[in-house]
Amino acid sequence: MTDWLPSLIVKTPAEGYDLAVKLARVAIKVTQPDAEVRDRLRSDYAENASALVAVSQVIATHFATVSAANNFWRGEA
Amino acid sequence: MTDWLPSLIVKTPAEGYDLAVKLARVAIKVTQPDAEVRDRLRSDYAENASALVAVSQVIATHFATVSAANNFWRGEA
Amino acid sequence: MTDWLPSLIVKTPAEGYDLAVKLARVAIKVTQPDAEVRDRLRSDYAENASALVAVSQVIATHFATVSAANNFWRGEA
Amino acid sequence: MTDWLPSLIVKTPAEGYDLAVKLARVAIKVTQPDAEVRDRLRSDYAENASALVAVSQVIATHFATVSAANNFWRGEA
Amino acid sequence: MTDWLPSLIVKTPAEGYDLAVKLARVAIKVTQPDAEVRDRLRSDYAENASALVAVSQVIATHFATVSAANNFWRGEA
Amino acid sequence: MTDWLPSLIVKTPAEGYDLAVKLARVAIKVTQPDAEVRDRLRSDYAENASALVAVSQVIATHFATVSAANNFWRGEA
Numbered sequence: 092m093t094d095w096l097p098s099l100i101v102k103t104p105a106e107g108y109d110l111a112v113k114l115a116r117v118a119i120k121v122t123q124p125d126a127e128v129r130d131r132l133r134s135d136y137a138e139n140a141s142a143l144v145a146v147s148q149v150i151a152t153h154f155a156t157v158s159a160a161n162n163f164w165r166g167e168a
Numbered sequence: 169m170t171d172w173l174p175s176l177i178v179k180t181p182a183e184g185y186d187l188a189v190k191l192a193r194v195a196i197k198v199t200q201p202d203a204e205v206r207d208r209l210r211s212d213y214a215e216n217a218s219a220l221v222a223v224s225q226v227i228a229t230h231f232a233t234v235s236a237a238n239n240f241w242r243g244e245a
Numbered sequence: 246m247t248d249w250l251p252s253l254i255v256k257t258p259a260e261g262y263d264l265a266v267k268l269a270r271v272a273i274k275v276t277q278p279d280a281e282v283r284d285r286l287r288s289d290y291a292e293n294a295s296a297l298v299a300v301s302q303v304i305a306t307h308f309a310t311v312s313a314a315n316n317f318w319r320g321e322a
Numbered sequence: 323m324t325d326w327l328p329s330l331i332v333k334t335p336a337e338g339y340d341l342a343v344k345l346a347r348v349a350i351k352v353t354q355p356d357a358e359v360r361d362r363l364r365s366d367y368a369e370n371a372s373a374l375v376a377v378s379q380v381i382a383t384h385f386a387t388v389s390a391a392n393n394f395w396r397g398e399a
Numbered sequence: 400m401t402d403w404l405p406s407l408i409v410k411t412p413a414e415g416y417d418l419a420v421k422l423a424r425v426a427i428k429v430t431q432p433d434a435e436v437r438d439r440l441r442s443d444y445a446e447n448a449s450a451l452v453a454v455s456q457v458i459a460t461h462f463a464t465v466s467a468a469n470n471f472w473r474g475e476a
Numbered sequence: 477m478t479d480w481l482p483s484l485i486v487k488t489p490a491e492g493y494d495l496a497v498k499l500a501r502v503a504i505k506v507t508q509p510d511a512e513v514r515d516r517l518r519s520d521y522a523e524n525a526s527a528l529v530a531v532s533q534v535i536a537t538h539f540a541t542v543s544a545a546n547n548f549w550r551g552e553a
Binding site (some may be wrong): 180181182185189207213215216217218221222223224225226228229231232235236237240241242 | 248249251252253254268269271272273275277283286287289290293294295296299300302306307308309310313314320
C-alpha cells in the first residue's frame with residue numbers, strides 16, 4: 092500500500108474533497124482488513140444517523156489537512 | 169461532482185458559514201448516496217439532540233478551514 | 246441570514262467566546278429550522294451530561310477559529 | 323460576563339492548562355445556566371468514563387488554542 | 400518505549416499515513432497495557448461501525464500532525 | 477499543581493508523545509479529583525473499546541499541540 096497516495100496536492104477544492112473522502116476510507120481498511128466485514132459494517136453506518144455524521148467528521152478533518160496542503164487553492168479564487 | 173466546489177474563497181464570514189454547512193452536507197451524500205435513506209436519516213438526526221450537536225461539530229471543523237482559507241476576512245473588520 | 250456575521254474580529258477574548266457560542270448555536274438552527282423542535286431538543290441536551298459536553302466541544306472548536314482570526318488578542322496582553 | 327477572560331496570554335504552560343480548563347467549564351455554564359442542574363450533571367459525567375474522557379477532549383482543544391496564543395511558551399524552554 | 404518514534408519526517412504521504420496509524424495504535428497500548436485485553440477489544444471495535452469510525456478520526460488527527468511536520472510533502476507534487 | 481508542566485519543549489517525538497499522554501491524564505484528575513473513583517473509571521474505559529479510542533483521540537489532540545510547539549522536531553530528521 093505504498094502507491095495509493097503519491098501526493099496531497101490536487102488541482103481543485105472538489106478534487107481535494109474527493110481525496111479527503113479517500114483518506115477517510117483507507118483508515119477503515121487498515122483497521123478492518125476483512126472486506127466482507129467492512130461491507131456489513133458499511134451498511135450499518137450508512138443507515139445510522141450518528142455513524143454517518145461521525146464519518147462526515149473524519150472527512151472534515153482530512154479536508155482541513157488537504158486544504159492546508161494546497162494553500163486553500165487561493166490561486167483559484 | 170467536479171463543479172460543486174469551485175473555490176473556498178468567499179466574500180463574507182456569513183457566506184463562509186454557508187459554505188461550511190454545504191461541505192458538511194456533501195459528506196453525508198458521499199457516504200449515503202440513496203436520497204430516500206438520507207431523508208429518513210435526516211429526520212432522525214434533526215430530532216435527536218446528540219446527533220444535532222454532532223452535525224454542528226462537523227460544520228465547526230469546516231468553518232475553521234474556510235475561515236483560514238479566507239484569512240479570516242480580516243480586511244472586513 | 247446574510248447579516249448575522251459581519252466579522253470574526255472582536256475586541257476582547259470574552260467577546261470572542263460569545264461569538265463562538267453564537268457560531269455553535271447557528272449550526273443547530275440551520276440543521277433544525279423548526280424552533281419548537283429546537284426548544285424541545287435544547288432541554289434534552291441541556292439536561293444530559295454527554296450532550297452538554299458535546300456542545301462545549303463545538304464551542305471550543307469555534308473559539309479556536311475566532312482566536313486565530315484575532316491573532317489571539319495578543320495586543321491585549 | 324465580560325471580565326472573566328481579559329487575556330489568553332499566561333506565563334507558564336501550567337497556567338495555560340488551568341485556563342483551558344476554565345474555558346471548558348464556561349461553555350457548560352453558558353448552555354446550562356441553572357447551577358443546580360449543572361451540579362447534578364457534573365456528578366453524572368465525573369462518574370462516567372466516557373463523559374469524563376469527552377471533557378478531556380474539550381480541555382485538549384482549548385489547550386491547543388491557549389498554547390498557540392502563547393507561542394507555546396517557547397521562551398520558557 | 401523511547402526509540403519507537405525517532406522522527407515525524409517521512410518521505411511520502413503514504414508513509415506519513417502509516418505513521419499516523421502507528422501513532423493511533425500506540426495510544427491504545429499506553430492506556431491498556433495488557434495485550435490480551437487489547438486483542439479482545441480490538442475485535443470489538445473492528446466489528447463495530449461506530450468504533451471503527453472513531454479509530455479513523457484518531458488517525459485523521461495524527462495524519463494532520465504528520466502532514467504539517469512534513470510541510471505536506473509539497474516538494475513531491 | 478503549578479510545577480507539573482514547566483515546558484512543552486521536549487527533545488524527541490517519543491518524549492513529546494509521553495507528554496501528550498500526561499496532558500490527557502491530568503484532565504481526568506482535574507475533572508474527577510477523587511483517586512478512588514478515577515481508578516474505578518479507569519478500569520471501565522481501559523476495557524471498553526469506544527472509551528479507549530476516545531482516550532486515543534485526546535492524546536492525538538495533545539500530540540498535535542506538543543508537536544507544533546517543538547516545530548515537529550524537524551532538526552531531528
